[in-house]
Amino acid sequence: MGKRILLFIGTNILVLTTIMVVWTLVTSFTGIDGSFVSSSGAIQFVPILIFSLIVGFSGSFISLAMSRWIAKKMMKVQVLDSEGPLSAEQKAIVEKVHRLSRAAGLTHMPEVGIYQSAEVNAFATGPSKKRSLVAVSTGLLDVMDDDAVEGVIAHEVAHVANGDMVTMTLLQGIVNTFVVFLSRVLAIVVSRFVKPELQFIVQFLAIIILQILFSILGSLVVNAYSRYREYHADRGGADLAGKDKMVHALHALKNYVDRAKANDHTDDTAVQTMKISGGNSVLKLFSTHPDLNDRIARLQER
Numbered sequence: 001m002g003k004r005i006l007l008f009i010g011t012n013i014l015v016l017t018t019i020m021v022v023w024t025l026v027t028s029f030t031g032i033d034g035s036f037v038s039s040s041g042a043i044q045f046v047p048i049l050i051f052s053l054i055v056g057f058s059g060s061f062i063s064l065a066m067s068r069w070i071a072k073k074m075m076k077v078q079v080l081d082s083e084g085p086l087s088a089e090q091k092a093i094v095e096k097v098h099r100l101s102r103a104a105g106l107t108h109m110p111e112v113g114i115y116q117s118a119e120v121n122a123f124a125t126g127p128s129k130k131r132s133l134v135a136v137s138t139g140l141l142d143v144m145d146d147d148a149v150e151g152v153i154a155h156e157v158a159h160v161a162n163g164d165m166v167t168m169t170l171l172q173g174i175v176n177t178f179v180v181f182l183s184r185v186l187a188i189v190v191s192r193f194v195k196p197e198l199q200f201i202v203q204f205l206a207i208i209i210l211q212i213l214f215s216i217l218g219s220l221v222v223n224a225y226s227r228y229r230e231y232h233a234d235r236g237g238a239d240l241a242g243k244d245k246m247v248h249a250l251h252a253l254k255n256y257v258d259r260a261k262a263n264d265h266t267d268d269t270a271v272q273t274m275k276i277s278g279g280n281s282v283l284k285l286f287s288t289h290p291d292l293n294d295r296i297a298r299l300q301e302r
Contacts, residue, residue: 005168005226005288008124010061011070012172013215016059016179035203037188037210044261048184049177056176064169068111068126068133077113077135089141090114096153100240104161110134120144121290123268124156125165132160136155144252150241155291158236164229171225175218183210219286226288234299247299254292 026033036044036051071077080086080092106129120140126132134156140141141149159165185208191199238246269302284291 001011002067005223006218007071007074007123008067008165008168008172009219009222011066012059012176013212015062015066016055016176016200016215017211019059019207020180024207027226028200035188036184040251043185043186045101045186052177052184057173058179059176060169060173064165067165068131071123071125071135072113073185075117077115077133079133080112080114081224082112093136093141093149093153094145096150097157097238100150100154100157101160103116103240104157104163104236108132108158110157112159113140114141120253121184122152124159126160129160129163132165134160135262142245143256144249146250151237152253153249154241155233155237155249157240158233159229162229162232163237164233168222168225168230170221170284175221176215179211179214181206181237186210207293208302219227223286225290227290229296230289231295234295235302238299238302243302245297247296248301250292250296254296257292 006112023034025240028031036048038044039127042285065202069142072079080090080094082098086094093114094112098109110124110126110132111134114131115135117137118139120143122134122136122140123299124132124134134153136149136153144152186201187210191203192208194202234246234250237249
């Protein structure tokens, strides 16, 4: 269930880095002053901040616009056409997504997809409620029973209905602004410790390295917000499919995680499952989801 955030953050870092590389190359070849340093050598903080706002929010909104397409390509999602030939299992998945979407008040049905993977996972993504995608893995369909699958789908539909990708994009835009601002200011400072003929290349490399580093650190903020939204989506899923099915889905996922730990799995399947469960120790800071025990306890307290 952390796929949508992991794909979004990864795409955002790539987009942001690409924008900065292109900007640097364009300014260097056209002679445009992109240094943000005055003739006296003072750093122009206000122009850098304005530039950071433009680039930061452009990066996040471009990532949002590409989110559904990227997810389909990277995960090799098979989109299920409700009007086309489908197996009984595929029809049941489409019916669940559409029924729960109508219950959530969505006027445009999400695209529904299945992707081939042994991992027990599902995700919802897309730039808007009108252009969303809900996809489940074959591993999830193999491991979970019908009620658990419905609980998982209800959780993902709740993400769409809550507009979580848009709010995540706004937060990412703010984070990007700080990333671009800090990386560019520090890169200018670092470049002043080398010879004048090396300053351009040092500043260019410093911007890229610092931007990637700060983007990773910024993902801690985005992931913390994602964990907060998961509780909200759990409640939304309980409202749509019923509290018992949502709790059952979380228990089914926990049982799978416990079996994976007991068998000491070290393959990609176990790694992906740990992303859902929240993991332990410092890795929790990088997790997009809270601990499953905590999620179950909070839902049962309702």
